[in-house]
Amino acid sequence: MSLLFERRGQGASDRKLSIVQRLVSWWISHARQATASLGDLWRTPGPSLMTMLVLGFSLSLPAAFYLVSKNGAQVADKWSSPAQISVFLKKSVALEQVEQLVADLQTWQQIQQVDWYSKDDALIEFKETSGFGNALNYLDDNPLPDVLVIEPTAAHQTTSAAKLLVEALEELAPVSLVKLDIQWLERLHAIVAVVEDTFIALATLLCLSVILVVGNTIRLSILSRKTEIEVMKLVGATDQFIQRPFLYAGIWYGVFGAFLSWIVTTILLWWIESALNHLTRLYDYPISLQGLLPSESLFMVIIASGMGLLGSWLSVRQHIRAIEPTS
Amino acid sequence: MIRFDNVDKVYGSGHHALKNVSFHLKKGEMAFLTGHSGAGKSTLLKLIALLERPTNGNVFINGHSLNTVTRRHIPYVRRDIGIIFQDHRLLTDRPVFDNVALPMVIEGYSHQEIRRRVAAALDKVGLLDKARLLPSMLSGGEQQRVGIARAVVNKPPIILADEPTGNLDPALSMEILRLFEEFNRVDVAVLIATHDLGLIARMRYRTLTLREGQMFNDGLAAEPSL
Numbered sequence: 001m002s003l004l005f006e007r008r009g010q011g012a013s014d015r016k017l018s019i020v021q022r023l024v025s026w027w028i029s030h031a032r033q034a035t036a037s038l039g040d041l042w043r044t045p046g047p048s049l050m051t052m053l054v055l056g057f058s059l060s061l062p063a064a065f066y067l068v069s070k071n072g073a074q075v076a077d078k079w080s081s082p083a084q085i086s087v088f089l090k091k092s093v094a095l096e097q098v099e100q101l102v103a104d105l106q107t108w109q110q111i112q113q114v115d116w117y118s119k120d121d122a123l124i125e126f127k128e129t130s131g132f133g134n135a136l137n138y139l140d141d142n143p144l145p146d147v148l149v150i151e152p153t154a155a156h157q158t159t160s161a162a163k164l165l166v167e168a169l170e171e172l173a174p175v176s177l178v179k180l181d182i183q184w185l186e187r188l189h190a191i192v193a194v195v196e197d198t199f200i201a202l203a204t205l206l207c208l209s210v211i212l213v214v215g216n217t218i219r220l221s222i223l224s225r226k227t228e229i230e231v232m233k234l235v236g237a238t239d240q241f242i243q244r245p246f247l248y249a250g251i252w253y254g255v256f257g258a259f260l261s262w263i264v265t266t267i268l269l270w271w272i273e274s275a276l277n278h279l280t281r282l283y284d285y286p287i288s289l290q291g292l293l294p295s296e297s298l299f300m301v302i303i304a305s306g307m308g309l310l311g312s313w314l315s316v317r318q319h320i321r322a323i324e325p326t327s
Numbered sequence: 328m329i330r331f332d333n334v335d336k337v338y339g340s341g342h343h344a345l346k347n348v349s350f351h352l353k354k355g356e357m358a359f360l361t362g363h364s365g366a367g368k369s370t371l372l373k374l375i376a377l378l379e380r381p382t383n384g385n386v387f388i389n390g391h392s393l394n395t396v397t398r399r400h401i402p403y404v405r406r407d408i409g410i411i412f413q414d415h416r417l418l419t420d421r422p423v424f425d426n427v428a429l430p431m432v433i434e435g436y437s438h439q440e441i442r443r444r445v446a447a448a449l450d451k452v453g454l455l456d457k458a459r460l461l462p463s464m465l466s467g468g469e470q471q472r473v474g475i476a477r478a479v480v481n482k483p484p485i486i487l488a489d490e491p492t493g494n495l496d497p498a499l500s501m502e503i504l505r506l507f508e509e510f511n512r513v514d515v516a517v518l519i520a521t522h523d524l525g526l527i528a529r530m531r532y533r534t535l536t537l538r539e540g541q542m543f544n545d546g547l548a549a550e551p552s553l
Contacts, residue, residue, distance in 0.1 A: 236403065
């Protein structure tokens with residue numbers, strides 16, 4: 001719409017178009033500018049590629065952190081499963097009671113298997129292995145308790161579920177002590193949490209640097225096209241119109257950066273896996289590493305293009321406004 | 328169409344570029360703006376195109392005071408004014424066609440409309456066969472004509488030209504002025520800043536003469552001996 005001349009039509013806004021037609025032409029115009037800004041990147045391959053590489057490597061680190069923590073959690077889950085719970089019975093418990101208890105426990109749905117180490121067997125074993133054999137003969141009765149070693153079902157091997165099972169076992173009358181050896185696991189978890197926090201802090205810093213790198217690249221490209229922007233302003237382009245290709249360029253940087261970092265992390269994973277295979281073969285503990293799922297890759301692209309857009313927006317907001325034509 | 332009402336312009340440096348300038352260019356009128364370099368011709372054009380704001384007084388276009396136009400609305404005012412620059416101001420890395428199409432792309436016209444109107448504008452300035460060339464492959468006069476095609480492609484009611492014949496020989500200058508006359512014939516107001524007094528004398532149009540920032544003479548051109 002013309003500001004000064006009432007009857008003078010200007011562009012799309014004044015032609016008689018339906019809402020659908022306007023929407024279509026809006027999309028077409030954006031698609032055109034997105035492609036055009038891709039073409040601009042293509043025309044300056046050197047600087048564009050440099051920026052994309054910086055973005056790709058910067059994003060690779062957070063992506064690699066994520067993969068490490070994801071695979072770490074998977075491995076830790078295997079190790080952390082409290083596979084065994086030792087139940088020490090009171091000494092006063094009679095043989096029949098123990099048999100009854102073992103039979104009972106075997107019906108529990110949380111429990112996979114119950115192994116009973118009787119106090120008599122334990123005493124014999126202790127005599128044989130400890131070297132106190134003769135000394136023990138002087139004792140009036142067996143100081144050792146009956147021990148049940150319980151293996152929970154797979155579903156109840158997580159730390160929290162196992163703890164619940166421990167509590168249930170402690171409630172039983174003949175039980176004196178239940179031992180779930182997870183303290184070292186809890187320490188491991190704490191260490192892992194510290195490492196994860198460090199990674200998150202580093203990843204945040206890297207993402208910030210991605211935003212700044214895009215912002216700076218866009219700033220340079222705005223300055224290198226100063227004359228062109230002046231001409232556009234002279235013939236009546238709004239700031240919004242001028243900044244749109246730069247915003248799209250920011251998005252493209254993000255998309256290509258994400259793609260590059262996907263390639264880098266995939267190579268990294270493949271490299272680590274071959275090294276890891278050798279290690280795990282020695283320990284007879286095969287691990288297969290998980291790469292980025294399609295949904296995670298898509299998420300990475302979206303986040304990266306969002307950061308690209310933010311970086312370029314910060315830049316255009318400041319610099320395009322500052323360019324004023326002088327004739 | 329264009330009215331100056333006691334306009335003063337003092338630059339930040341203290342230079343008093345325009346002093347109490349008043350004139351009225353009517354709809355469909357064509358006029359020359361002349362004076363020595365530094366007399367305020369460029370400043371006067373800049374005030375119309377909102378490249379500068381007056382220190383005092385008012386500039387009206389079609390009865391609207393430009394003082395009331397906010398920064399956000401400046402682009403829309405410029406779309407109503409076709410401006411032709413002495414240094415052409417073309418995009419050197421785009422072909423002639425893209426240069427002429429720029430104002431229409433900015434206004435969001437459809438592809439077919441753009442192609443039709445750009446072809447018409449290029450035809451008018453006689454450069455239809457050079458649409459695919461880069462501006463650097465054209466002569467100075469041809470580049471100036473590309474700038475004219477760009478200025479008129481969206482049919483603005485006002486055309487401003489700053490030294491449009493600056494570096495051209497008399498024959499080419501005349502050719503370009505004939506173009507302006509053609510636009511003027513379809514009721515476009517045309518204001519041409521030039522110091523080419525010989526040209527003005529031959530054309531017999533209203534001439535605004537600035538001297539040291541003041542409107543010195545407003546009427547038919549004085550003798551070239553001025």
